[in-house]
Amino acid sequence: MNKFNQLWSNLRSSFWFMPSLIVLAGIALATVLIEADSAGSDRWLAQWPRLFGAGPEGARVMMSTIAGSMMSVVGVTFSMILVVLTLASSQYTSRILRNFMRSRVTQVVLGIFAGIFTYCLIVLRSIRGGDEGAFVPSLAVFFGFMLALGGVGTLMFFIHHIASSIQASSIIASVAEETMASIDRLFPERLGQGPGEDDDDQTLYPLSKRYWRIVPAMQSGYIQSVNNAALLRLARDRKTIVRMEHGIGEFVVQNTMLASLALEDPPDQETIAAVQAAFSISRHRTVDQDAAFGVRQIVDVALKALSPGINDTTTAVMCVDYLTTILSRIAPLQIPSSRRYEDGELRVIAKGPGFESLLAVAFDQIRSNAKGDVAIMLRMLGALQTIAGLTASPHRRRALGAHVRWIAELADRTLASAHDRARIDTRLERVYEALEAELALYAREEKDLRRIPE
Numbered sequence: 435m436n437k438f439n440q441l442w443s444n445l446r447s448s449f450w451f452m453p454s455l456i457v458l459a460g461i462a463l464a465t466v467l468i469e470a471d472s473a474g475s476d477r478w479l480a481q482w483p484r485l486f487g488a489g490p491e492g493a494r495v496m497m498s499t500i501a502g503s504m505m506s507v508v509g510v511t512f513s514m515i516l517v518v519l520t521l522a523s524s525q526y527t528s529r530i531l532r533n534f535m536r537s538r539v540t541q542v543v544l545g546i547f548a549g550i551f552t553y554c555l556i557v558l559r560s561i562r563g564g565d566e567g568a569f570v571p572s573l574a575v576f577f578g579f580m581l582a583l584g585g586v587g588t589l590m591f592f593i594h595h596i597a598s599s600i601q602a603s604s605i606i607a608s609v610a611e612e613t614m615a616s617i618d619r620l621f622p623e624r625l626g627q628g629p630g631e632d633d634d635d636q637t638l639y640p641l642s643k644r645y646w647r648i649v650p651a652m653q654s655g656y657i658q659s660v661n662n663a664a665l666l667r668l669a670r671d672r673k674t675i676v677r678m679e680h681g682i683g684e685f686v687v688q689n690t691m692l693a694s695l696a697l698e699d700p701p702d703q704e705t706i707a708a709v710q711a712a713f714s715i716s717r718h719r720t721v722d723q724d725a726a727f728g729v730r731q732i733v734d735v736a737l738k739a740l741s742p743g744i745n746d747t748t749t750a751v752m753c754v755d756y757l758t759t760i761l762s763r764i765a766p767l768q769i770p771s772s773r774r775y776e777d778g779e780l781r782v783i784a785k786g787p788g789f790e791s792l793l794a795v796a797f798d799q800i801r802s803n804a805k806g807d808v809a810i811m812l813r814m815l816g817a818l819q820t821i822a823g824l825t826a827s828p829h830r831r832r833a834l835g836a837h838v839r840w841i842a843e844l845a846d847r848t849l850a851s852a853h854d855r856a857r858i859d860t861r862l863e864r865v866y867e868a869l870e871a872e873l874a875l876y877a878r879e880e881k882d883l884r885r886i887p888e
Contacts, residue, residue, distance in 0.1 A: 456545030464556035501554035613728025
């Protein structure tokens, strides 16, 4: 199933799969309409000679003109797409190019133009003059004319779509929506029964004395997805424990450790192959089971915006806003424990992202690149305050409090203006109030130690 999902994801990201389906549909439509004409529909079509009365030469000219125009439009469309991909890669980050390639609108538009071209070729081939036994598929020719009008409308729509999709807000929102869809699929993901991520796992099962047998990776690349159900089933059938050594989104090297099995004797080749088959490894990451990659893309856009060469604070602020939306979706969720049980027996020790790791991916690098930028610091403090209001977990609140303190330290080191530091302190007060009582006490003690000079 994992291999099928990976294949489907690759097909969805290609510029040929959807257009090929539409081209096949164009061929089928042309064949059906030609057969309808040859079956005697010309008798009732003759009642409307101004619509369906074109002769062989006129039909050939029209179909040839439409076909040639559609190929020209396909070339223009590909040029537009390449320009957009180049601009998006240089202005934002190359990691969002796959999102453009996965765009259903782009794929369908290319398919429509190519499908109209193919349709016209099929119809053109069926038109015969008087010496060959005159035959003009009037219905198919008229439908080709209507498809040409539809193609003009499609081109106008596509130009509007390209102009909209290249905007920073559209790109960031699209990545955020895809990431939140991934979060909704993954969390909570409870295979077997076990405690949540905030529970103390250390006393649950004595593992240190077991023999762990290594399962190597078949190839180098990023782990795109893991079939957790297959791992759980294998552990149950073999009466063992499967421990993931790498999580989704991590890079593995061929013939190095991918997973481990708690077995006295080395595993047979069938068992090793079953474990390896549960992991989908490819040259790139995807968001399907890797929510951290979606966060990573938005962070990359923010870092590019904060770079000295671009210095676009507004885009960086927008990135922080959408990161807040993503983390707010995760904050109230119960993320399953890394230890998966079945009938009271530990079966799988998974390795996946938790709230704290996603919080670090979202804000660590942005904070490091926001030196002296009061707008970004204020926005991040507001984000932490919003997220804190959505979770009651002590572990998560402590993680949020740590990020608040790090932003406060950054402001102390990099903000020279007393006015800017006063704004930060005002916001800090409100953020600490949203956190636990001990964090508010810690904030007051710290502020007493670092009074702002008058």
